[in-house]
Amino acid sequence: MRNFGRTAGRKRKSKGNSGGVRRKKRQLFDGVTGLFLFLVLVIMVSPLLLIVSYSFMGSGELKEVCGAVLSGMKGMAGFRFFPAYPTLRAYVQILLDSPEFFTSFWNSCIQTGGILLGQFLVAVPAAWAFANFRFPGKNVLWFLYMLLMILPFQVTMVSGYLVLNKIHLMDTFAAIILPGMFSTLPVFILRKTFAAVPREIIETAKVDGADEFRIFLSIGLPLGKAGIFAILILGFLESWNAIEQPMTYLKTAAYWPMSLYLPQIMEKNASLAFVASMIMLVPALLLFFFGQDYLEQGIAASGLKG
Structure with missing residues (x-):
């Protein structure tokens, strides 16, 4: 009877351990999935945020950031989520x-x-x-x-x-x-x-x-x-x-x-x-x-x- 009790206890313990492992795997999977979806969201929303930010930039700052694309200037286009010199001139115009x-x-x-x-x-x-x-x-x-x-x-x-x-x-x-x-x-x-x-x-x-x-x-x-x-x-x-x-x-x-x-x-x-x-x-x-x-x-x- 003692051996049977010990065997049953080991089985319950192993089931508990396996359940804990499955829980940890699910949490890890959920965390990786959430991180992936967050990165996808950032990639999708970034163009919209750039449009909002660039709408408050003046012509000079836009040429500095996006001149390579908009004006054919040499170099690489940059990213700036916050305008250095925000202005409403374009909205008024x-x-x-x-x-x-x-x-x-x-x-x-x-x-x-x-x-x-x-x-x-x-x-x-x-x-x-x-x-x-x-x-x-x-x-x-x-x-x-x-x-x-x-x-x-x-x-x-x-x-x-x-x-x-x-x-x-x-x-x-x-x-x-x-x-x-x-x-x-x-x-x-x-x-x-x-x-x-x-x-x-x-x-x-x-x-x-x-x-x-x-x-x-x-x-x-x-x-x-x-x-x-x-x-x-x-x-x-x-x-x-x-x-x-x-x-x-x-x-x-x-x-x-x-x-x-x-x-x-x-x-x-x-x-x-x-x-x-x-x-x-x-x-x-x-x-x-x-x-x-x-x-x-x-x-x-x-x-x-x-």
Whole structure:
């Protein structure tokens, strides 16, 4: 009996030791993972911090730090997270004495707002129809939607140019808004969101005498709110930062959005370019932070999460 007790004690002790080893390994793994994620975060956030810092630098200090990149000076570009001589001169100049910036800013607002309004009016009903209606050619049409979604802009650029030129919309806001409002990604996201609406609710509404349009307004839109906000946020981020479409379809500088305005002033006045970049970042950051929950819910409902 004594030998049995000693053997059982050794087993319990060895199990305790193995549990402690596993705990230490898990803590070590968690620590290494946390350190790696922190380094990744620093690398991702560093460009944003540099933009904030450089926006408070004067032209002379910027030339000293980034002259090798911005002015073709010899040497290496440096990094300076805190300006030695902070100044608000560039902010005052671009906010009070830069009409070109305000023109490009409102151009971005008009183009992005038109695209979002168009996506709401086109993508939302289209996704509801794909999710709830049966009609001839539905699978073929959905296949075409998916095909267009995976094609990059470079593939459809020439055909889009020819169509817009034929209908005399080149070099207008409509040349940016019309292709954007018929984007297929919002339909893909919302289709699964609307497909998750319980059929019992829809059938009950039909029994109560509601027609399809009333069901869409009273049931589809409220229950698909997360997905709708998600596509609007994604559409805003894509349209606000778009550069290839405006560069292809807009030739007159008076119609250029900020994404085309920034490269033009970078060579002339780097201080103004960094301040304009800061101002351009603010709407996207605010929209992302305040709409993050809707974005996560919408992407989760669409089945895109990993």
